[in-house]
Amino acid sequence: MISDIARQIEYCSAFTRLDAGDVIVSGTPGGVGTKRNPPLWMKPGDVVEVEIDRLRPSQPHPQEA
Numbered sequence: 001m002i003s004d005i006a007r008q009i010e011y012c013s014a015f016t017r018l019d020a021g022d023v024i025v026s027g028t029p030g031g032v033g034t035k036r037n038p039p040l041w042m043k044p045g046d047v048v049e050v051e052i053d054r055l056r057p058s059q060p061h062p063q064e065a
Contacts, residue, residue, distance in 0.1 A: 002029060003026075023050070025048075025050055
């Protein structure tokens with residue numbers, strides 16, 4: 001992990017309000033997609049499913065940066 005959990009919470013709370021129950025989902029470091037053969041990146045319309053025990057699955061949708 002590049003940044004520890006406390007650093008991620010500090011970073012996110014600098015630009016958005018975090019409430020109890022919020023989930024911060026982090027991914028792999030930039031450039032990992034270039035190591036795939038063929039290269040693979042997420043694009044708008046792709047679906048990522050995040051599941052946490054005892055909670056219903058969530059499907060955040062990637063946005064263009």
